[in-house]
Amino acid sequence: MILWLKGVIFNVTTVDLKRKPVVLQNLAPGTNPPFMTFDREVKTDVNKIEEFLEEKLAPPWYPKLAPKHPKSNSAGNYVFAKFSALIKNLRKDANENLEKSLLKALKKLDSYLNSPLPDEIDAYSTEEVTVSSWKFLDGDELTLADCSLLPKLHIIKVVAKKYQNFHFPPEMTGISRYLKNAYARDEFTNTCPADQEIEYSYLDVAKRMK
Numbered sequence: 001m002i003l004w005l006k007g008v009i010f011n012v013t014t015v016d017l018k019r020k021p022v023v024l025q026n027l028a029p030g031t032n033p034p035f036m037t038f039d040r041e042v043k044t045d046v047n048k049i050e051e052f053l054e055e056k057l058a059p060p061w062y063p064k065l066a067p068k069h070p071k072s073n074s075a076g077n078y079v080f081a082k083f084s085a086l087i088k089n090l091r092k093d094a095n096e097n098l099e100k101s102l103l104k105a106l107k108k109l110d111s112y113l114n115s116p117l118p119d120e121i122d123a124y125s126t127e128e129v130t131v132s133s134w135k136f137l138d139g140d141e142l143t144l145a146d147c148s149l150l151p152k153l154h155i156i157k158v159v160a161k162k163y164q165n166f167h168f169p170p171e172m173t174g175i176s177r178y179l180k181n182a183y184a185r186d187e188f189t190n191t192c193p194a195d196q197e198i199e200y201s202y203l204d205v206a207k208r209m210k
Contacts, residue, residue: 067138076109113174135181
């Protein structure tokens with residue numbers, strides 16, 4: 001997604017992580033993608049990869065993707081961790097509390113998405129802006145913050161619905177608007193795995209839940 005937004009031409013080759021090609025096993029033993037190599041150096045930390053791409057693919061030749069507002073980087077930070085705790089839980093009696101914990105994290109993200117960013121507030125206007133109208137975390141354009149959060153939200157949406165019968169509450173209008181705008185962008189939809197692939201990747205987890 002980052003490379004697409006940067007305007008870089010690239011090829012995509014899918015692999016079965018359960019039967020990794022030897023070349024991948026040798027590149028980063030014991031590590032699952034994403035990882036990247038540059039000048040024979042292997043980078044396995046997602047944040048380091050993002051920082052590297054932002055540094056090397058920089059203006060004036062490539063667009064800057066770093067958010068303008070620092071809080072955009074941390075919005076939704078705990079959502080995926082709360083989802084993982086729920087989906088991997090084997091004790092049915094703990095499900096209710098884990099679901100509440102996920103909903104609390106989602107509500108915090110929804111609040112951020114609905115809160116006007118500083119650029120939306122005009123100090124000289126008599127009209128008060130109470131709800132953000134921007135499309136993404138940091139404005140109307142996708143940034144590195146979205147590249148990190150959107151795939152995770154999509155996984156939650158697909159997996160929680162399939163195996164937990166959990167849906168994003170309709171009253172969370174910020175999240176609904178955010179995902180709707182994301183699904184309208186080729187950069188996101190064309191770099192997302194198919195829903196069936198996501199469901200399959202969590203199949204073993206789902207079996208242990210029964």
